[in-house]
Amino acid sequence: MKKIKEAELRKDSSVNKIQFDKEWFYSVKDMQYYLGEDLTGVEYVTLPIPIDGVKFNIKCATLEDIERFREKEPLEEFKGSVFRKK
Structure with missing residues (x-):
């Protein structure tokens, strides 16, 4: 799993x-590629x-x-739907 640093993410132009x-929102599609x-x-x-x-x-x-x-x-x-505790 790739670590995410918000400071680097804000500078990255490939992610809209x-x-x-006062909160940052990132494009889900761009984050998938990233x-x-x-x-x-x-x-x-x-x-928008x-x-x-x-x-x-x-x-x-x-x-x-x-x-x-x-x-x-x-x-x-x-797991919760298939395995049941006895």
């Missing part, structure tokens, strides 16, 4: 980001991010939300 209510991981389960909000002067509605999440999703064990939900 926006500051909203980390090389599947982030389809991350909780997100849709925010200007790209080349045009505003696009993009799915964004805070770094905390992304980290919380990454820390989950991959089969956590599966």
Whole structure:
């Protein structure tokens, strides 16, 4: 799992980001490419991010939300539904 440093992430131009209510939100799609991981389960909000002067509605999440999703064990939900304690 790749470590994320927010200071480096803010400087990286390959990740679209926006500051909203004093909190930074990062494009979930760009973070998937940046980390090389599947982030389809991350909780997100849709925010307007200007790209080349045009505003696009993009799915964004805070770094905390992304980290919380990454820390989950991959089969956590599966184990609970299949294995039962006797």
